[in-house]
Amino acid sequence: MTDTQISADPCTETVQLTIPCRAEYVGVARLTILGVTGRIPFSYDEVEDIRLAVGEACTHAVERTGTDTATIRITSTLDTVALTIEVTDNIAEADKAAPSEEARLLEEAGVDQAGLGALLMEILVDEVKIDTSPTGTTVLLTKYTPK
Amino acid sequence: MTPTTQKKAQDWTQDDAETLFARYARSHETQMRDRLVAMHQNLVRYLAGKFVNRGEPLEDLIQVGTIGLINAIDRFDSGRGTKFSTYATPTIVGEIRRYFRDKAWSLKVPRRLQELNQTASKAQEALSSKLGRPPTIQEVAQRIGATEEETLEAIELGNAYDTVSLDSKMMHDSDSSPLSLAEFVGAEDKSLLSLEAFGDLDYALEALDPRERAIIIHRFFKDMSQAEVAKQLNISQMHVSRLQNRALSQLRRLMVSE
Numbered sequence: 001m002t003d004t005q006i007s008a009d010p011c012t013e014t015v016q017l018t019i020p021c022r023a024e025y026v027g028v029a030r031l032t033i034l035g036v037t038g039r040i041p042f043s044y045d046e047v048e049d050i051r052l053a054v055g056e057a058c059t060h061a062v063e064r065t066g067t068d069t070a071t072i073r074i075t076s077t078l079d080t081v082a083l084t085i086e087v088t089d090n091i092a093e094a095d096k097a098a099p100s101e102e103a104r105l106l107e108e109a110g111v112d113q114a115g116l117g118a119l120l121m122e123i124l125v126d127e128v129k130i131d132t133s134p135t136g137t138t139v140l141l142t143k144y145t146p147k
Numbered sequence: 148m149t150p151t152t153q154k155k156a157q158d159w160t161q162d163d164a165e166t167l168f169a170r171y172a173r174s175h176e177t178q179m180r181d182r183l184v185a186m187h188q189n190l191v192r193y194l195a196g197k198f199v200n201r202g203e204p205l206e207d208l209i210q211v212g213t214i215g216l217i218n219a220i221d222r223f224d225s226g227r228g229t230k231f232s233t234y235a236t237p238t239i240v241g242e243i244r245r246y247f248r249d250k251a252w253s254l255k256v257p258r259r260l261q262e263l264n265q266t267a268s269k270a271q272e273a274l275s276s277k278l279g280r281p282p283t284i285q286e287v288a289q290r291i292g293a294t295e296e297e298t299l300e301a302i303e304l305g306n307a308y309d310t311v312s313l314d315s316k317m318m319h320d321s322d323s324s325p326l327s328l329a330e331f332v333g334a335e336d337k338s339l340l341s342l343e344a345f346g347d348l349d350y351a352l353e354a355l356d357p358r359e360r361a362i363i364i365h366r367f368f369k370d371m372s373q374a375e376v377a378k379q380l381n382i383s384q385m386h387v388s389r390l391q392n393r394a395l396s397q398l399r400r401l402m403v404s405e
Contacts, residue, residue: 027296034300041364043353045247048201056197109189110164110232119236120197147361 013078019058021070021089026058029074033085036076040083041146049124050085050143056117056124057087057139063113064137065089066097082126082145088138168225175221183220184213190232191216194239200297201247202259208243215242263301266291271302351401359394362387 017032019025030051037047054074061072075086103113121128127142164186171179188209195208219235270290274282282290288298352360358380365371365379373391377384 027294027299031296031299044350045244049244052197106189106193110187111190111193112230112232115230116193116232116236119233120194120240123237123240 014075016073016075018071018073021061021065021072021091022068023059023062025072026055026062029058029072029087030055032074033076036078037083040078042143043146046143050083050141053121053124053128053141054085054087056121057141060114060117060139061087061089061091061137063100063103064096065091067091067095070095078145080145083143085141085143086138087141088136090136092136093134164231165225168220168223168231171220172223172225180217180220184216187216187220187231187235188213190235191239194236195243198243198247203247208246211246212239212243215239218242260301263291263293263297267293267298267301348398351398354401355394355397359390359397362390363394363398366391 015032015036017029019028033051033054034047037050042050058072058074061070070089070091073086073088075088077084077086099107106113118128118130121139121141125141125143127140129140131138131140164183167179167183167186170176171183191209191212195205195212198208199205215238216235219231219238223231223234225231267287270287271282274286274290278286284295284298284302287302288295291298293301352363355363361380362376365376366373371379373384373387377387380387382390
């Protein structure tokens with residue numbers, strides 16, 4: 001079952017999207033963020049960086065989940081200073097998957113996906129905050145808007 | 148020959164890497180550096196792969212990323228306790244991002260989206276008549292050889308990159324009738340005022356340096372006077388005027404030369 005609602009609140013400039021935590025839906029999140037950033041005078045480079053960062057956060061949730069039913073909620077908030085995008089999953093500790101074969105091979109080749117993913121996001125946007133709880137993980141991405 | 152030099156590149160483990168780094172830092176021997184580069188190709192491939200959707204071939208991005216890798220190898224101090232991949236990632240990614248910036252890539256890629264948009268539209272029409280119904284995104288993607296995401300982007304959002312309007316008015320300082328940006332940029336040659344010539348204004352703006360771009364935006368789209376802009380940017384009005392003229396010539400040059 002898919003559940004992709006997009007609602008825009010004109011007062012607070014918040015856009016929220018919930019997707020199934022599956023690889024084929026990460027593109028939907030990236031496209032929504034493309035739509036959101038289209039209204040802000042970011043450069044093309046910056047838009048692509050933001051989309052990549054959001055895609056990374058979503059992909060890490062997809063890698064982490066061991067169930068079919070997890071979801072990712074992406075909330076973007078625009079104020080006078082910055083665009084903030086929150087990527088939250090509901091993957092409980094008990095529902096985490098063992099690292100996939102691909103992840104294991106990458107790890108052996110010196111690519112620590114989780115660690116590098118966080119580092120990559122920090123390079124792409126201005127601030128990154130990651131909060132892990134027993135009920136899920138939240139990644140908060142902040143990109144200052146052009147003056 | 149010592150046992151370590153008999154190993155193939157892919158058999159090296161992290162421990163071997165540490166030894167190699169320490170030895171390389173002391174000797175700077177090319178052969179050692181090449182081995183270190185080979186060992187970390189996976190890292191470069193992994194990072195370069197993140198940037199494939201921006202219109203440049205993966206192989207080129209890997210080459211560019213490898214330059215960053217080499218710089219990181221040269222500067223890495225294995226005694227510091229940082230993992231090399233953590234140390235090298237910003238350098239590798241930085242090199243790739245700089246490659247895009249230097250290519251005035253932001254001028255080219257939106258055009259690629261427009262071209263893909265046209266290709267996708269034609270494919271939609273062709274498939275419609277063939278199938279007797281509107282095609283699915285999957286069918287269009289398959290036909291044009293793009294991913295579903297790219298196809299969706301091209302069809303739905305090819306126009307998402309704000310087209311800055313050439314009719315945007317600017318208040319002329321002497322309170323005479325407002326002039327449009329089109330008139331300013333095309334001032335030297337009236338024939339330039341055709342819409343086609345100005346199709347890339349949006350993207351030409353991206354190529355200006357940030358201060359020049361800010362001046363154009365403040366003056367032409369926010370209706371600010373030169374005095375107000377000067378105050379905003381904390382420079383003299385004459386400086387604003389000079390920068391504005393420079394920005395306009397730059398825009399003219401960028402949009403006319405094809």
